[in-house]
Amino acid sequence: MPNFARRLLGRHEVILFGIVIVISIVIGVFNRAFLSLATIFEILRGAIPFALMGLGILPVLLLGEVDISFVGVAATTSLVAHTLLHDMGYAGGIGGYILIALPLGAAIALMVGLISGVFRLPVFAVSLGFWLMLYGFNLFFISPEMRFDLPEGLVGFYNHFLIKVQDPIVGETGLHVAVVYVLFAAVAIWVVLRHTVIGRGFYIMGGNREVAVRTGYNLVKLLCVAMAVNGALAALAGVLQCAYKRFFDPILFRGAELYVIAAVVIGGTSITGGRGSVIGVLLGVIFVQVITRGLIYLGVEPTWQQFVVGCMLVIFFILTSLRARLLGGLSGRSGLTRGEGK
Amino acid sequence: MATFLCVEHISKRFGGVIALADVSLEIEHGQIVGLVGENGSGKSTLIKILSGVYTPDQGVIYIKDHHYKRLAPIQAIREGISVIYQDFALCPNLSVAENIAIARWVFSGRRMINWRHVYQEAEKALRQITDQIPLEAEVGQLSAADRQIVAIARALLEQAQLIIMDEPTTALTEKEIASLFTILRRLREEGIAVLFVSHKLHEVKEICDRIVVLRDGRKVYDGAAAEADIETLQVYMTGRVVEPVKLAAHPPAGEQLPLLRAKELTLKPHFSGITFELRRNEVLGITGLLGSGRRELALALIGVLRPTSGEIEIEGRRVKIKHIWDAWKLGIAYVPEDRINEGLHLPCPITANVILPSLPRLSGTLGFFNYRAHRNLGERWRRELGIKAPSAETPVRNLSGGNQQRVVLAKCLATEPKILVLNSPTMGVDVASKAAIHRFIRALCEKGIGIILISDDIPELLQTCDRILILKRGRIAHRLYSHEVTETLLHKMLMEE
Known part of the structure; x- marks a missing residue:
C-alpha cells in the first residue's frame, strides 16, 4: 500500500516520532545508559506535568488564541490548596489537593476567558495581566517562601510506581502512577476534539471565525470551555509537580509556559489556530524532554542547556518549513504565487 | 411554474x-x-x-x-x-x-x-x-x-x-x-x-x-x-451610455528599439521559450487559461520569480531583475490582481499607499523621508485619477473596489514607470469604472508608456490591446493583432487544446 505509506509519512506526528527515536539512538550511542527502561520512565515522569499543561493549552491554541497565564494558575492553585489543607491539618495524599486545585484552576482560567470574550480582547493580552497578578498574589498574600511542610500522605508520592525497575545507574525507578492522569486527560480531550460538536467548534473557529458564527456556535462559550479545561489541567500539573519536587513553590513553573507552548507547537499545533492534535502534543512534550534529558546524559553543562535547546528548536522549525515547502512541490514559489495552480 | x-x-x-x-x-x-x-x-x-x-x-x-x-x-x-x-x-x-x-x-x-x-x-x-x-x-x-x-x-x-x-x-x-x-x-x-x-x-x-x-x-x-x-x-x-474605447486603426509601427524584449524566457514548469517585444505606445495583451503561466510570466517580469534561463532587455540594454525593487528602479510597475492582499495597505491613507514604491527616489540623505513634504503627492493623484474620497488622508479601507483599484494604479504611476504590467485590472469592478480604467490605459499608452495587460476578459483584451499573446501550457500558442480577430474567434482559440 504505497499510497497509505505516503499518507502516513506525510503526517507531522509520524515524522516527529521518527525524529524522537533517531535523537534517542544518537544520544544512546554516546552514552549507553540513556537507552534503558529506567531512562524512559524518568523521561515520562518528567513529562507528565508538561503533557497535562500541553493538553490543556491545545483547545485554546486551536481557537486561535494564546494563553500564558496557565502557569500562574498552576502555581496559585497548588499553593492555595496546600495552605488550606495544611491549616486544616490534612495528612492525606494527592486526592485532597486535586479536589481543591482543579475547580479553582478552572474558575481562574474561566475568568480570563470571560474577560477576553465579553470585552473582545485577545486572550494573550488578558493572560499577560493574569500571569503577573497570580505570581504577585502568591508572593504577597500567601507565602514568599517555598513550603517544604508536606503532609504525610504526599511524602512518598515521588516513588509511587505502577511498574518498578532496578537500574544500575539510576537505582530503583519505574512508571509513575500519574501517567494514568495523562492517559485519562489525553483520551478525554481526544474524544471531545474528534467526536463532539463543541470539539469541532474549536477547529471551525480556528479555521474561520465567520463560519463558526454562521454555523451557530457561541464564540464566548467555546472560549470559556477551552479556558476552563486549560485551567483545570494546569492546576493538576501544578499539584503533581509540587509533589514531585517535595515543596510548594510560589513561583512554580515561572518561565515554563514557553517550554509548554514550544512543545505543543513542535507537535504540529498552529499558533494561529485550527490545527493540532492530542498525539502531536504528547510527542512534542516528549521531544523537548528527550532533548533536555539527553543533554544531561551527553554531559552538556546545565548553564548551556537552555542555549542548546533553543538552537534545537530553531533548527527544528526551519526543517519543518523546508519539508512543507518540499511537499508543496515547486521551489522558488513566493507568497505572491499562491492561489493559481493546483 | x-x-x-x-x-x-x-x-x-x-x-x-x-x-x-x-x-x-x-x-x-x-x-x-x-x-x-x-x-x-x-x-x-x-x-x-x-x-x-x-x-x-x-x-x-x-x-x-x-x-x-x-x-x-x-x-x-x-x-x-x-x-x-x-x-x-x-x-x-x-x-x-x-x-x-x-x-x-x-x-x-x-x-x-x-x-x-x-x-x-x-x-x-x-x-x-x-x-x-x-x-x-x-x-x-x-x-x-x-x-x-x-x-x-x-x-x-x-x-x-x-x-x-x-x-x-x-x-x-x-x-x-x-x-x-x-x-x-x-x-x-x-x-x-x-x-x-x-x-x-x-x-x-x-x-x-x-x-x-x-x-x-x-x-x-x-x-x-x-x-x-x-x-x-x-x-x-x-443610467447612461458607456462609450467603449475605440482603438487606433493601425498598431504603432516598429520604428525604434523596443521598450522591452524578452528572449527565450524559461521557468519550468510554468513557462518556457517565451520571446516577445513590447514597444512604446503599445498595449500588449497576454491571456491564457488557468495554469497557462500568464501570472508567473508577469511575476518574472517584475522580479518576484526568477526565470532559470533567457534574457530581458530594456531599451536595448540587457538587465537582470532579481527583486521587485530592481523592477521599480528599471521603470517597471506592477498592478497585481489581488489588490487587497498584494497591492494595498488597507488601514493606511491614500497618500501613504501612493508614496510607498517611490520612497527610495524621494528620500533624502541617509534615507530619511519627510512625509509632510510629499503629502501633496497623494492629493495630486487623488484628483488626477478621480478617486472618490473626502481627502488623500482617507484610509484605503474605506474606499469602494473601483477606487481602491485606482489607488493601486496611482501608486504605480507615481514611480513614473516606462512599463506598466497590469494583472486583471478590472476584476470585480463595475461597468462604468471598467470603461474608465480602459480609457485610462489607452491614455497612458498615448503618453509613451508600454503596457502589458494580463487578462482573461475577452472584450477587454479586444478593446484595449494592440496585440495579444495567447499562452498555452507555458508557451506562446498564438500571436494576434487585435483588429484581426473577433470575440468568438478569440474565445475559440483560448479554449481549444
Whole structure:
C-alpha cells in the first residue's frame, strides 16, 4: 500500500516520532545508559506535568488564541490548596489537593476567558495581566517562601510506581502512577476534539471565525470551555509537580509556559489556530524532554542547556518549513504565487 | 411554474441613505435569475434582506405560502434560502466532508458526531454535482472553483430551494465558469432556484432565465434574458451610455528599439521559450487559461520569480531583475490582481499607499523621508485619477473596489514607470469604472508608456490591446493583432487544446 505509506509519512506526528527515536539512538550511542527502561520512565515522569499543561493549552491554541497565564494558575492553585489543607491539618495524599486545585484552576482560567470574550480582547493580552497578578498574589498574600511542610500522605508520592525497575545507574525507578492522569486527560480531550460538536467548534473557529458564527456556535462559550479545561489541567500539573519536587513553590513553573507552548507547537499545533492534535502534543512534550534529558546524559553543562535547546528548536522549525515547502512541490514559489495552480 | 419567493415593495434606508426603494421581485422554482447593478446599487442590501441579515423598513416577504414582515437568518435557512458569499465561508483547515456536513450537525442540536454519517451525508450532497473532489481532501488545498463547489454542496445538504450566489465567477477562469454553469443548469432541472448576482453581463445573459437590474436602490429592469441585449442592460445599469474605447486603426509601427524584449524566457514548469517585444505606445495583451503561466510570466517580469534561463532587455540594454525593487528602479510597475492582499495597505491613507514604491527616489540623505513634504503627492493623484474620497488622508479601507483599484494604479504611476504590467485590472469592478480604467490605459499608452495587460476578459483584451499573446501550457500558442480577430474567434482559440 504505497499510497497509505505516503499518507502516513506525510503526517507531522509520524515524522516527529521518527525524529524522537533517531535523537534517542544518537544520544544512546554516546552514552549507553540513556537507552534503558529506567531512562524512559524518568523521561515520562518528567513529562507528565508538561503533557497535562500541553493538553490543556491545545483547545485554546486551536481557537486561535494564546494563553500564558496557565502557569500562574498552576502555581496559585497548588499553593492555595496546600495552605488550606495544611491549616486544616490534612495528612492525606494527592486526592485532597486535586479536589481543591482543579475547580479553582478552572474558575481562574474561566475568568480570563470571560474577560477576553465579553470585552473582545485577545486572550494573550488578558493572560499577560493574569500571569503577573497570580505570581504577585502568591508572593504577597500567601507565602514568599517555598513550603517544604508536606503532609504525610504526599511524602512518598515521588516513588509511587505502577511498574518498578532496578537500574544500575539510576537505582530503583519505574512508571509513575500519574501517567494514568495523562492517559485519562489525553483520551478525554481526544474524544471531545474528534467526536463532539463543541470539539469541532474549536477547529471551525480556528479555521474561520465567520463560519463558526454562521454555523451557530457561541464564540464566548467555546472560549470559556477551552479556558476552563486549560485551567483545570494546569492546576493538576501544578499539584503533581509540587509533589514531585517535595515543596510548594510560589513561583512554580515561572518561565515554563514557553517550554509548554514550544512543545505543543513542535507537535504540529498552529499558533494561529485550527490545527493540532492530542498525539502531536504528547510527542512534542516528549521531544523537548528527550532533548533536555539527553543533554544531561551527553554531559552538556546545565548553564548551556537552555542555549542548546533553543538552537534545537530553531533548527527544528526551519526543517519543518523546508519539508512543507518540499511537499508543496515547486521551489522558488513566493507568497505572491499562491492561489493559481493546483 | 410555482413561485418560490416573492418580495413586495421592499425599502431599506441606512441613516439618510436610501439603499433600496420599493423593490419587488419574484423568483420561481427552478429559475436562474440574474441580479445586476453597479457598486452601491443595492444588490448586497437585497441579498442581506433575503437571507434575513437585514430587516426591511417596509414591504413584505412571501416564501412559498408563508408570509414574513421580518425574516430571521435561521428562518431563511429553514425556508431553504442559502447564500454563497464571495469568500465561500469555508474552513481551510478542515476536510471537504466536514465543511459540507458539519453545519447540519450543529443545527440539529446533536452533541456527538458520527463520522460515518457525516461522510455519507457529505458524499450524497457532493456527488449530486461532481465526483472529482475527494471528500477527505483539505479545503485549503483546493482551487477556488473546487471550494465553490464545496460551498454549493453544503447549500444542497441544507435543503436549499434558493441559492444566492454573490459574484460567483470572480475567482474563476473561463473553463471553470463553464463547468459552474453546467452545475447551475443541473440544479435548475432539479427545481432549485438560483439568484446569480454579478457584474459580468455576458455571463448573466448566458446562464440566466431572467435578469433584474438595480440602479440606485430601484429596480429599473426586469425581463427575460433572451430578450435583453447587453448594450441595453448596460444603459439600465449605468443610467447612461458607456462609450467603449475605440482603438487606433493601425498598431504603432516598429520604428525604434523596443521598450522591452524578452528572449527565450524559461521557468519550468510554468513557462518556457517565451520571446516577445513590447514597444512604446503599445498595449500588449497576454491571456491564457488557468495554469497557462500568464501570472508567473508577469511575476518574472517584475522580479518576484526568477526565470532559470533567457534574457530581458530594456531599451536595448540587457538587465537582470532579481527583486521587485530592481523592477521599480528599471521603470517597471506592477498592478497585481489581488489588490487587497498584494497591492494595498488597507488601514493606511491614500497618500501613504501612493508614496510607498517611490520612497527610495524621494528620500533624502541617509534615507530619511519627510512625509509632510510629499503629502501633496497623494492629493495630486487623488484628483488626477478621480478617486472618490473626502481627502488623500482617507484610509484605503474605506474606499469602494473601483477606487481602491485606482489607488493601486496611482501608486504605480507615481514611480513614473516606462512599463506598466497590469494583472486583471478590472476584476470585480463595475461597468462604468471598467470603461474608465480602459480609457485610462489607452491614455497612458498615448503618453509613451508600454503596457502589458494580463487578462482573461475577452472584450477587454479586444478593446484595449494592440496585440495579444495567447499562452498555452507555458508557451506562446498564438500571436494576434487585435483588429484581426473577433470575440468568438478569440474565445475559440483560448479554449481549444
